[in-house]
Amino acid sequence: MSYAHEQKTKIRVRLREKEIKKEPHVNTTNINYLLQKAEFELEKLIGVENVKAMVREIYAWVHINRCREKHQLKTEAHSMHMIFKGNPGTGKTTAARLVGRLLKDLGYLSKGHFIEAERADLVGEYIGQTAQKTRELLQKAHGGVLFIDEAYALNRGGEKDFGKEAVDTLVKAMDEGNHSFILILAGYSKEMEQFITLNPGLPSRFPIQLDFPDFSMDQMMMIAENMLQSRDYVWTIDAKEKLKKKLDDQKGRAREPFSNGRAIRNAIEKAIRSHAVRIVKEQTEKDIDALKTLTERDF
Numbered sequence: 001m002s003y004a005h006e007q008k009t010k011i012r013v014r015l016r017e018k019e020i021k022k023e024p025h026v027n028t029t030n031i032n033y034l035l036q037k038a039e040f041e042l043e044k045l046i047g048v049e050n051v052k053a054m055v056r057e058i059y060a061w062v063h064i065n066r067c068r069e070k071h072q073l074k075t076e077a078h079s080m081h082m083i084f085k086g087n088p089g090t091g092k093t094t095a096a097r098l099v100g101r102l103l104k105d106l107g108y109l110s111k112g113h114f115i116e117a118e119r120a121d122l123v124g125e126y127i128g129q130t131a132q133k134t135r136e137l138l139q140k141a142h143g144g145v146l147f148i149d150e151a152y153a154l155n156r157g158g159e160k161d162f163g164k165e166a167v168d169t170l171v172k173a174m175d176e177g178n179h180s181f182i183l184i185l186a187g188y189s190k191e192m193e194q195f196i197t198l199n200p201g202l203p204s205r206f207p208i209q210l211d212f213p214d215f216s217m218d219q220m221m222m223i224a225e226n227m228l229q230s231r232d233y234v235w236t237i238d239a240k241e242k243l244k245k246k247l248d249d250q251k252g253r254a255r256e257p258f259s260n261g262r263a264i265r266n267a268i269e270k271a272i273r274s275h276a277v278r279i280v281k282e283q284t285e286k287d288i289d290a291l292k293t294l295t296e297r298d299f
């Protein structure tokens with residue numbers, strides 16, 4: 001999407017947002033506006049076609065439910081708990097936050113806020129502590145999204161560990177929850193699959209399971225360009241080639257999994273700092289071009 005087109009869409013969305021504030025409820029007319037707003041958010045994401053398809057499916061379902069209600073046809077709330085599988089930096093957290101915001105817009109979640117947790121936030125050291133910790137977390141997440149990263153760590157402690165108690169408390173909350181929150185479990189693909197197999201009650205409680213594959217080099221360059229644009233920077237062709245090579249080298253190092261979007265963000269932020277040092281040192285005038293252009297020397 002071109003910069004001008006993006007600005008126009010933003011203005012259109014803001015105007016419609018102002019109008020909508022006057023409307024107390026989402027209705028079948030403004031579902032189109034909400035869809036447009038969602039599309040605008042989705043456009044910022046590179047790849048992740050399965051996430052986009054899932055969001056569109058939920059919008060269509062809500063829309064049709066509203067139309068059915070008008071005709072006194074039955075509708076029911078569906079469970080929306082999700083499992084996200086993929087390597088670091090492939091967009092799981094970004095997608096989970098987006099899901100919270102969009103489902104709030106649609107009126108499915110009352111707040112749409114985002115609570116991120118890991119094993120230590122749920123599992124205690126003494127008898128009784130785990131259920132209490134997990135329940136407190138669930139209370140915080142009420143009306144929003146509870147995102148548990150590296151969820152399989154809950155199963156790591158062996159037979160006597162309290163992790164199982166945390167899983168049981170989560171399952172109970174899902175069963176009783178009346179769709180008052182969304183639980184998203186995330187982590188590496190292989191480990192998540194093992195975790196689900198080890199807990200037979202889990203698969204049926206997570207109707208939405210999505211894979212987040214590593215990004216291709218072209219996708220990584222699009223993500224980098226978006227990151228630069230949103231920070232008011234541009235880069236030279238040589239700078240782009242240098243980043244490509246850097247990311248390729250990092251991917252080749254097999255010691256730890258490549259961190260995809262996070263590796264790109266770190267490289268961009270580092271280049272921005274190096275650019276600042278270079279520009280401070282250079283005795284030339286700090287005109288707009290110099291201030292916004294990253295060169296190959298900055299990467």
Ligand SMILES: Nc1ncnc2c1ncn2[C@@H]1O[C@H](COP(=O)(O)OP(=O)(O)OP(=O)(O)O)[C@@H](O)[C@H]1O
Pocket residue numbers: 044045046047048086087088089090091092093094095149223260261262265
């Ligand atoms: N599809 C995407 N399009 C554009 N940017 C993305 C996309 N996915 C991730 N990013 C960017 O990459 C960075 C890391 O993404 P995020 O934290 O969502 O990944 P993650 O899978 O949750 O990682 P981890 O499992 O390590 O927490 C963020 O800056 C995010 O904006």
